[in-house]
Amino acid sequence: MEEFTYLEPSRWNGTSRQERLPHIEAYWTTADPSYQDGPGAESFHTLLTRMDRTLKRFEELPPDALVYAFSHGQFMQAVRVSLLFPKWAAEQKMAHFWPFNVRFPILNVDRLEATFDGKHWATPPVEAATTAESLTA
Secondary structure, three states, X not given: OOOOOXXXXXXXXXXXXXXHHHHHHHHXXXXXXXXXXXXXXXXXXXXXXXXXXXXXXXXXXXOOOOOOOOOOHHXXXXXXXXXXXXXXXXXXXXXXXXXXXXXXXXXXXXXXXXXEXXXXXXXXXXXXXXXXXXXXX
């Protein structure tokens, strides 16, 4: 459950967040899940694939297993958005990911609870985050 690196690392080493911000905003505004910024960067679609693969591995555990998994905030946010809005296509998840993350961040040492009932994953709702409109309000 590695960190999500969506900007090419070699191009941005030694830069400040302020210097990267226009490129960060462009990445999320474009909302192209297949876009890869360059070598060492990952597409949003690849992030979702990694997330799905991780959940599948958890599904193979015994039904009564209690699992503590440690990851980075954006990976956990991808899990949360995907579980809250399971019918959304990758484009919808990406289009709403950045405003959702700004409004409902997952900070260092935050906990994300998820359950699997044998068929479906679930996570507790986030206050006021039940519709796409509420994510960008």
